[in-house]
Amino acid sequence: MRQMPTSPMNAPHSPLQNHLLAALPADEFQRLSAHLEGVAMPLGEVLYEPGGQLRHAYFPTTSIVSLHYVTESGASAETAGVGNEGVVGVSLFMGGDTTPSSAVVQTAGYGYRLDRHVLKAEFDRAGALQRLLLRYTQALMTQMAQTAVCNRHHSLEQQLCRWLLLTLDRLPTQELTMTQELVAGMLGVRREGVTEAAGKLQRAGLISYRRGHISVLDRHGLEAHTCECYGVVKKEMNRLLNDVRQR
Numbered sequence: 001m002r003q004m005p006t007s008p009m010n011a012p013h014s015p016l017q018n019h020l021l022a023a024l025p026a027d028e029f030q031r032l033s034a035h036l037e038g039v040a041m042p043l044g045e046v047l048y049e050p051g052g053q054l055r056h057a058y059f060p061t062t063s064i065v066s067l068h069y070v071t072e073s074g075a076s077a078e079t080a081g082v083g084n085e086g087v088v089g090v091s092l093f094m095g096g097d098t099t100p101s102s103a104v105v106q107t108a109g110y111g112y113r114l115d116r117h118v119l120k121a122e123f124d125r126a127g128a129l130q131r132l133l134l135r136y137t138q139a140l141m142t143q144m145a146q147t148a149v150c151n152r153h154h155s156l157e158q159q160l161c162r163w164l165l166l167t168l169d170r171l172p173t174q175e176l177t178m179t180q181e182l183v184a185g186m187l188g189v190r191r192e193g194v195t196e197a198a199g200k201l202q203r204a205g206l207i208s209y210r211r212g213h214i215s216v217l218d219r220h221g222l223e224a225h226t227c228e229c230y231g232v233v234k235k236e237m238n239r240l241l242n243d244v245r246q247r
Contacts (some may be wrong), residue, residue, distance in 0.1 A: 019062050036112040041111050056116060065106060141238045
């Protein structure tokens, strides 16, 4: 397995930082480890294009990947985010090698990629990896469904709170490097709407925003301002991770 480059801004990297890989029995992890390739995942890198053939699955460790659906006009919105709790490339083991969505790095960091043929061969063994991936897919479907409900029925301020909390859950810090333009693209709304919603949260003392950096000052207050969608997604993901840790 090729060693990942070390950055002074990040701790040493290991595939075991990804919860799915860390939950594998030693023998299954050993089979995969020789094929895992450490990769840097810079902000904005496009892992998948809509309709493009998928060649690798990605297991983020310190990065976060945003799954987007793009319209014919070029507009897009995030349907789900994937961090160290999951895998990017569900289509590869669910019967296809293309996807109508795009996958873009939302938060820079690192991860490990696995050739689609290796992933499929291990999945077809019907062992622990198959069970973990199917359980994760259920949690991902919950996140996508809840995002659709949230975008339709809840305020932009609530959507922003949900998005911030889910992003923070995947990071070891309470600070994000993220411009309002990027957040607007994730939520599928105008930048002015994000500016207004972020301003309300800042005036309430919940966040601090400056020069592309968002710092969460009051996590509990942010949770109180969000809708039930965050709790639904968090509960399902916790169920997945608890099941994973017990195996």
